[in-house]
Amino acid sequence: MTEFEADLVVRSVEPAADGVVALTLAREDGRDLPEWTPGAHIDLILGEGLVRQYSLCGRTGDRARWRIAVLAVPEGRGGSVRVHSLAAGETVRVRGPRNHFPVVASRRYLFLAGGIGITPLLPMIREVAAAGADWELYYGGRSRASMAFTRELAGDRVHLVPEDSHGRLDLDAILGVPRPGTLVYACGPEGMLAAVEQRCATWPPGSLHLERFTPRAVTGDPGHSFEVVLAHSGRTLPVHPERSIFETIRAAGVSVLGSCLEGICGTCETEVIDGEIDHRDSVLDDEERASNEVMMICVSRCKGSRLTLAL
Structure with missing residues (x-):
C-alpha cells in the first residue's frame, strides 16, 4: 500500500504555549485525510x-483536518524554526501517518509527559477515557506557561x-511501586x-511504552x-562499518524510503528474512x-556476516 503524501494547506497557526505553536492542516479541496x-x-x-x-494531537474522528504542535528550538537543526515561520494559507508537503x-488495550493506564511530549498522549487519553479505562496523567514542564493544551x-x-x-516529576513516587495490570506511556x-526506563525495570514485562524525539545512546x-x-x-x-544499510542500498540504486535516518521515526522499517x-x-x-522480524536499516546492523532483507 502506497503511503499518503500530499501538499496540505495550513489552515491555522495558533499559540499553544510559550514557544509552542499548533498548526491545523487540511486538503485544499476539503476531502478527507487518511485515518489515523x-x-x-x-512527516513534514x-x-x-x-x-x-x-505527532498528531487532534481528534481521530476529525477526517477534515490534522493538528500538530511544535516547540521552537532555535539552537536545533532548523525544522522547528521553519515550522514556526509558516503562516495560514501556505502549503507544506506531508507524508504519513504512521x-x-x-495504544495497547488495558484496563489501567499511567501517562507521563515532559514538555512537548504531551502531544502523542492527548489523543491516547481521549481514546482510553472513551473506552472507560482507568487512567492518570503526570505532566511536567518548565513552567505552567510553557505547557501546551492544559485547558x-x-x-x-x-x-x-x-x-x-513544583519541581520535577517525582518519578520515584510515581513509579517506585510496580502496578500489575497498568500500562505506562511516556x-x-x-x-x-x-x-522512567530505569524505574520501570522492576515492572511486569511489557508495561512500559515510550516514544523518543531523539535517538537513544548506542554503546559498544x-x-x-x-x-x-x-x-x-x-x-x-x-556494508562497510562507516556506512549504514540504508546508505548502501540507496547507493546501489535501489529505492528505499527513509526520513529521520536516526532510528526514531520508523519510516525505513524493513522485513528481515534471515540473519x-x-x-x-x-x-x-x-x-x-x-x-528478529524487522529492523530500521538507517541505524541497525548485523550481528553476524549476512542479512537477507525483503527488498
Missing part, C-alpha cells in the same frame, strides 16, 4: 534534506507539575525517558563489515527486537 490512530505521527517535508516528524507508538486537560486524573513552582526529553562495537542480500533481486551488497539483527533504533520494544 493515537500515537501516530506525520520542509525543504531539501529537511524532514521532521510531529504509528510506532500505538484540554482537566480533572482529578491530571497532575500538572511545572518545574518552576514521551518527553531523553533524560526523563531514561529515568561501532560495527563491522557484513553482507546484505536483497531477496527480491538476489543482489548481494557489502541476526543488531538493533540500534529507538522505535522497537524488547519483544519486537527479540522476534
